[in-house]
Amino acid sequence: MIKSLAVLGSTGSIGVQALEVARLHNLKIEALTAGSRVDIIENQIREFSPAVAALADEKAAADLKIRVADTSTKILSGAEGVKECASCGAESVLNSIVGIAGLAPTVAAIEAGSDIALANKETLVAGGKFVMGLAKEKGVNIYPVDSEHSAIFQSLQGCASKKQIKRLILTASGGPFFGKTKKDLEGVTLEQALNHPNWSMGAKITIDSATMMNKGLELIEAAWLFDMEAKDIDIVVHRQSVVHSLVEYVDNSVIAQLGVPDMRIPIQYALTYPDRFESPVRQLDLTEFATLTFEKPDYETFACINLCRRAIEKGGVYPAAVNAANEKANELFRQGKIRFLDIADAVANALEKAPHNDDYSLADVFETDRLIRTQTERLFI
Numbered sequence: 001m002i003k004s005l006a007v008l009g010s011t012g013s014i015g016v017q018a019l020e021v022a023r024l025h026n027l028k029i030e031a032l033t034a035g036s037r038v039d040i041i042e043n044q045i046r047e048f049s050p051a052v053a054a055l056a057d058e059k060a061a062a063d064l065k066i067r068v069a070d071t072s073t074k075i076l077s078g079a080e081g082v083k084e085c086a087s088c089g090a091e092s093v094l095n096s097i098v099g100i101a102g103l104a105p106t107v108a109a110i111e112a113g114s115d116i117a118l119a120n121k122e123t124l125v126a127g128g129k130f131v132m133g134l135a136k137e138k139g140v141n142i143y144p145v146d147s148e149h150s151a152i153f154q155s156l157q158g159c160a161s162k163k164q165i166k167r168l169i170l171t172a173s174g175g176p177f178f179g180k181t182k183k184d185l186e187g188v189t190l191e192q193a194l195n196h197p198n199w200s201m202g203a204k205i206t207i208d209s210a211t212m213m214n215k216g217l218e219l220i221e222a223a224w225l226f227d228m229e230a231k232d233i234d235i236v237v238h239r240q241s242v243v244h245s246l247v248e249y250v251d252n253s254v255i256a257q258l259g260v261p262d263m264r265i266p267i268q269y270a271l272t273y274p275d276r277f278e279s280p281v282r283q284l285d286l287t288e289f290a291t292l293t294f295e296k297p298d299y300e301t302f303a304c305i306n307l308c309r310r311a312i313e314k315g316g317v318y319p320a321a322v323n324a325a326n327e328k329a330n331e332l333f334r335q336g337k338i339r340f341l342d343i344a345d346a347v348a349n350a351l352e353k354a355p356h357n358d359d360y361s362l363a364d365v366f367e368t369d370r371l372i373r374t375q376t377e378r379l380f381i
């Protein structure tokens with residue numbers, strides 16, 4: 001098992017659970033980063049004594065520096081400070097920053113030769129070509145934290161050759177609006193959209209689950225992580241969130257990973273692979289679930305799924321574009337500035353407007369992100 005770890009996004013839903021796993025296994029925390037929540041990171045610094053920590057928000061970082069002046073932790077600030085923490089050289093860097101802000105730190109951590117435990121799916125959606133290419137070049141492993149991708153990774157153990165894989169099957173809970181029509185979703189409130197049936201997560205991904213954009217992002221994430229074509233990745237709605245995803249092999253044998261919905265299992269596996277250890281997660285009692293159900297997604301009501309599928313099929317900067325539109329629209333919805341169904345419209349608009357560019361650079365990804373965010377804002381405001 002690894003001995004040293006950096007946690008980027010340590011104050012969030014995944015970050016806090018990652019530190020719980022680290023505490024259990026006595027991992028040395030080399031670096032911590034967050035956006036602006038000073039109280040939480042101060043407590044984490046006092047408990048884990050990292051060599052370095054950073055807040056992306058400059059003012060919050062200045063405040064933190066004063067608060068922890070009695071400790072030996074060096075405090076950095078801004079996006080550069082977060083990147084410097086990512087480059088700390090820990091054996092593993094767990095990235096649970098939300099959104100595209102995680103991309104540059106992932107690249108920095110790979111450059112520094114650390115293995116990556118990746119929760120920040122937007123990183124792979126927007127910059128998959130560069131993240132996977134650089135990881136290969138540097139001999140760095142990328143271990144999925146996202147529960148579906150961890151399930152696929154676990155179901156692939158023992159697979160002798162990629163040729164033996166026929167398709168990947170991602171399961172989706174369906175979110176709070178499963179079974180609703182587009183008409184039903186016209187007047188949806190933020191409170192209703194934040195009410196996820198099975199998982200407790202950060203606000204952005206909870207809204208992504210309600211629109212099912214999350215499953216579209218995960219489709220693109222899976223394509224990059226497992227080097228699969230989108231046509232060989234299917235999605236089924238599985239309301240109970242017990243079967244976390246499946247791999248179908250050429251002989252039509254299907255292998256799945258099951259467990260109660262608790263992110264501490266995939267987080268721990270990403271840090272202890274290939275070993276397994278006891279975890280605080282409760283046992284799965286299959287008899288608690290009289291029935292496990294599997295259904296086709298409603299692609300009409302949840303248009304974001306196929307918009308993402310088209311984006312990865314088109315290639316180039318299209319995945320970065322749909323991600324940027326969604327991030328902006330998701331934020332505007334949470335601020336009460338647009339309606340729930342506007343999010344999918346923004347994503348569709350980005351797919352139309354993004355520049356076609358097969359021979360793109362990482363700079364093009366960041367430029368597309370900036371451009372599409374501005375365009376998305378202009379659509380509504």
Ligand code: NDP
Pocket residue numbers: 008009010011012013014015033034035036037038056082096097098099101119120121122145146147199200201202203204205263
């Ligand atoms: P949260 O919103 O709970 O946490 C996000 C973290 O990122 C916080 O530590 C936040 O700091 C930090 N952050 C926000 N903005 C910036 C920025 N500009 N620069 C640096 N750090 C920043 O999100 P989650 O933990 O729910 O999700 C994190 C990632 O993991 C997402 O990509 C999500 O899709 C993915 N994921 C999450 C799952 C879950 O169960 N929650 C499951 C699977 C994937 P602060 O608190 O100070 O704002």
Ligand code: MG
Pocket residue numbers: 146147148218
């Ligand atoms: Mg997931």
